[in-house]
Amino acid sequence: MNQAMYSIGQIIHHRLFGYRGVVVDVDPVFQGTEEWYEAMAQSRPPRDEPWYHVLVDGQPVETYVAQRNLEPGDPSVPVEHPYVETFFSSFENGMYRARTQVN
Template sequence: MVKARFYIGQLIEHNLFGYRGVVVGVDSCFNHTDSWYESVAKSRPPKDKPWYHVLVDESDYVTYVAERNLRTSLEDRQIDHPLLGHYFDRFDGSRYLPRQGLH
C-alpha cells in the first residue's frame, strides 16, 4: 500500500496550474475511468500512486489530481468554496477539520 503524502483538510497548491485548494478525499491509486484519464490527465501521472479530490479555491470546482502535481500550500489563509461546510466543521488556522463521520 502506498502512503499518501497529503491528508483530508490540508491546503495544497497545484504545481502546474497554480491554484490553491483543500483535500477532501484521498485514493491510494487512480480510481476513475480510463477514458477520463486519457482525455484529462495529459501529463500521464502514474495510476499506482495516490490521487486526491480537491475543492478549488475561489470556484465551485472539485478536481481530481495526482499526487505528483501537488505541493503543500505556503499560505494558511482559508479557501473560498461553496462545499466547505459539507466536508469540514472549521478551520484551525492551518488546516480544515473534517465533519464527524467523514474522516
C-alpha cells in the same frame, strides 16, 4: 503503492495549474475511468500512486489530482469554496477539521 503525502483537510497547491485547494478525499491509487485519464490526465501521472479529490479555491469545482502534481499550499489563508462547510466543521492552525459522520 506509495504513502499519501497529503491528508483530508490539508491545503495544497497544484504545481502545473497554479491553483490552491483543500483535500476532501484520498484514493490510494487512481480510481477514475480509462476515458477520463486519457482526456484529462495530460501529464500522464502514475496511476499506482495516491490521487486526491480537491475543492478549488475561488471556484465552484472539485478536481481529481495525482500526488506528483501537488505540493503544500499556503495554510495561512482559508479556501473559499461553496462546499467547504459540507466537508469541514472548522479551520484551525492551517488545517480544516472534517465533519464527524453520524449514521
